[in-house]
Amino acid sequence: MVRVFFNLLGSPDKIKKMKLSIVTFNYDRSLEYFLYNPFMKSFRLDSGQSINLMKCIPVIYVYGELGLPRFHSTEGRAYATTVTTEDIRKCIEGIKIMPEAEEIHSGFNQVHQILSEAKNS
16 A cells, blocks of 8 residues: 555656645544655655655644644654653644534634545546
């Protein structure tokens, strides 16, 4: 699966030119690590180059996220099986509850914009 995905992406130059966005309804942060580590290995990039390449593929978490990965921010969370009280606090802050009012969630605005601009190739 990873190989197929990276074959579709092609190269760092191609990724920078394409307008790929990922919309997910999951909270899981494994997607960032799915991109970060293979970008470094597949394209022989260092950490900073991999992070910059990841910025070319915005990931919109419709229902929020469980804290930024540590490689994105010193305040981020490590990708680990252990959880601290601070980790839980960061998760709580990142979760978005669906509004009960008619007001539309800002994440949905981003999703609608991305989908309206999407082109099939």
